Amino acid sequence: MLDQKGKEIQQNLVKWYLKEKRDLPWRHTTDPYHIWISEVMLQQTRVDTVIPYYNRFTKAFPTMHDLANAEEEELLKLWEGLGYYSRARNLQQGVKEVIELYDAKVPNTREQISAIRGIGPYTAGAILSIAYGVPEHAVDGNVMRVLSRLYAIEEDIAKPKTKKIFENLIMIIIDKEDPSSFNQGVMELGATICTPGKPKCLLCPVREQCAAFEQGKTDSLPIKSKKSKVKKITYNGYMLKRSDGKWLVEQREEGLLAKLWQYPLIETNQTNWADLYGITWLEVEKVGEVTHLFSHLKWEIEVFVGKVEVKDAEKFAGRWVTEEELNQLPLPVPIQKMRNLAE
DNA sequence: AATTCGGGGGC
DNA sequence: GCCCCAGAATT
Numbered sequence: 001m002l003d004q005k006g007k008e009i010q011q012n013l014v015k016w017y018l019k020e021k022r023d024l025p026w027r028h029t030t031d032p033y034h035i036w037i038s039e040v041m042l043q044q045t046r047v048d049t050v051i052p053y054y055n056r057f058t059k060a061f062p063t064m065h066d067l068a069n070a071e072e073e074e075l076l077k078l079w080e081g082l083g084y085y086s087r088a089r090n091l092q093q094g095v096k097e098v099i100e101l102y103d104a105k106v107p108n109t110r111e112q113i114s115a116i117r118g119i120g121p122y123t124a125g126a127i128l129s130i131a132y133g134v135p136e137h138a139v140d141g142n143v144m145r146v147l148s149r150l151y152a153i154e155e156d157i158a159k160p161k162t163k164k165i166f167e168n169l170i171m172i173i174i175d176k177e178d179p180s181s182f183n184q185g186v187m188e189l190g191a192t193i194c195t196p197g198k199p200k201c202l203l204c205p206v207r208e209q210c211a212a213f214e215q216g217k218t219d220s221l222p223i224k225s226k227k228s229k230v231k232k233i234t235y236n237g238y239m240l241k242r243s244d245g246k247w248l249v250e251q252r253e254e255g256l257l258a259k260l261w262q263y264p265l266i267e268t269n270q271t272n273w274a275d276l277y278g279i280t281w282l283e284v285e286k287v288g289e290v291t292h293l294f295s296h297l298k299w300e301i302e303v304f305v306g307k308v309e310v311k312d313a314e315k316f317a318g319r320w321v322t323e324e325e326l327n328q329l330p331l332p333v334p335i336q337k338m339r340n341l342a343e
Numbered sequence: 344a345a346t347t348c349g350g351g352g353g354c
Numbered sequence: 355g356c357c358c359c360a361g362a363a364t365t
Contacts, residue, residue, distance in 0.1 A: 042360040049351065049359090083349025086363080120362045140360045160344065187360050196358065197354075226357090228346095256348065294349060333350065 006173035009150060009209045010182060014175050016205035017185030022047075022192075025054050032106035032131035033064050033095070039126045040091050040118060044084065047191065053082050064095045064104050076259060076330035085258060085330075090118030108132045121167070129179040137170035138183045139163055142190025148222035149194060152211035158225045230298050235265040237290070237301040237338055240279065240308045246320035248277065248308075249329065256294075261329040263338060264318065265301065277317055283307040288341045292334035303338050 002010075021027065024047065026038035037057060041050045057078050061067035067075075070092065079088040094117040098106055106127065107113050114124045125138030144157045147166050155162040175182040193200045201213050212218045240248040240263070249261045264277070284306035292299045321329070331339075 039360065040362095044348095044359055044361055045350080046352070046359055081350075083351085084361085086348065087361090090362080118362070122361055126360065138360075141358070142360065184360085191360080224358095258348090292350090296347065 002172055005209050009206050010173050010175045012205045012209070013185040013189065014178055014181045017181050017188055020192075021184070021188055025051060025058075030131050032108075032127055034058055035127050035131040036094075036106065036119075036123070037091065039123045039130075040087050041082065043087060043123070045082065049082070053079070064099055067092055068096045068099055072259065073328070073330065077328065080260075080330045081333060085260065087118060089259070093117040094119060106131070108134060110134075110136055121163075126183065129174075129183045133178075133180055135171075135174050135176045135179040137167045137174065138187075139166045139170060140187060142187040142194075143170065143183075145196065145222050146186050146190045146194045149199075149212035149218060150206060150210050152215060152217060152221065154221070154223055156225050157222045158227070230293065230296055232298045232300065234268045235299060235301045236268055237303045238264045238266070238284075239303065239305045239338060239342055240264070240277075241306070242320055243307070243309060244320075246322055247326060248279075248318050249321055249326065250318040257332045259330070260332045260335075261326075262332065262335045268302075278311050279308045280311045281306060281308055290334055290337045290341060292337065299334055301334065301338065303341055305342050 026035060029035070038050070038054055041053055041057070060074070060078055061070060072089070072092075075088050075092055076085060079085055082088075097116050098104060102112075107116075108128060110124050110128060113119055113127060114121070119127070122138050122140050125136040128134040128136040129138055141157075144163065144166050147153065147169055148155075148157060151169070153165065155165060157163075170183075170186075189204070189206070193204050199218050201207050201210070201218060204210065204213075207213050210218075212221045238248070242248070247263070249263060251261050252258055284304050287303050287305050290299075290301040290303055292301070
């Protein structure tokens with residue numbers, strides 16, 4: 001049941017949001033498809049990073065049919081550099097589902113929208129509340145941090161089970177008249193005022209309602225357990241150029257960076273791989289090293305540039321492309337780093 | 344419940 | 355360095 005504190009938080013937050021909200025591209029629309037795109041891009045990704053991608057993407061695929069009919073390569077090229085590339089493929093699949101099952105109208109119930117590929121608990125609530133005004137929770141990292149401070153909740157927000165506490169709490173204090181502004185207001189507060197380090201409490205519209213502020217716990221909340229450190233993998237990376245000026249590249253299969261293209265990367269403990277490509281070395285030179293940090297692992301690549309010839313077309317694997325063709329392929333950032341190094 | 348998915352910005 | 359970001363899918 002909504003108590004006095006909840007009511008004050010609700011009112012102060014919505015009022016503050018309507019006055020102070022940032023002018024963001026996806027705040028000029030309530031088209032559920034466009035809201036959907038923005039929410040997928042914003043998963044684990046900062047607003048400032050997303051803005052140019054969102055603008056390019058909605059221009060390239062203004063309707064769900066445009067996205068449904070897009071080639072995977074064009075899709076991934078537009079996503080290049082944004083990371084978590086399965087988001088792009090899941091989004092396209094989800095759009096196809098909506099076209100097939102719902103006549104190209106994004107459903108407006110949590111049950112139906114949650115069944116769509118790539119739409120989890122957070123994104124479901126975000127689309128429902130922002131595009132349709134449905135009072136549903138949309139709990140992300142911002143929301144957990146803000147609420148853990150407002151209510152001095154000491155549960156470990158890294159544990160999946162803890163999220164239910166915040167979802168239940170949001171369903172109580174959400175503004176049923178304007179769930180869009182309420183949900184976005186909580187996130188906006190978390191992004192701009194109630195930040196992880198050094199929160200700007202003196203500017204906070206709900207400071208009077210904040211248990212952590214009252215108890216001097218804004219620095220110790222939320223409580224979040226740390227995750228394990230990254231594994232290291234070392235590669236030799238080969239930028240191989242044929243006499244006609246074409247480069248050897250290959251497409252990654254599944255898992256990490258699925259469907260993106262790369263120069264051959266050979267784990268340093270492997271040997272005799274050149275047979276796979278039917279290659280004869282003419283000249284090879286080490287040009288430097290590239291390191292790249294992912295969330296859960298670290299790549300260290302020794303970069304070689306070589307002139308080669310193909311000696312056995314039957315064994316051919318990979319694809320030889322011109323510089324221009326290479327520019328059309330979606331390339332992961334560590335591969336772009338290799339290109340920059342070799343110039 | 345734990346792991347796998349990218350990349351960048353802030354301190 | 356370390357943290358964490360408008361998380362979801364898989365195991």
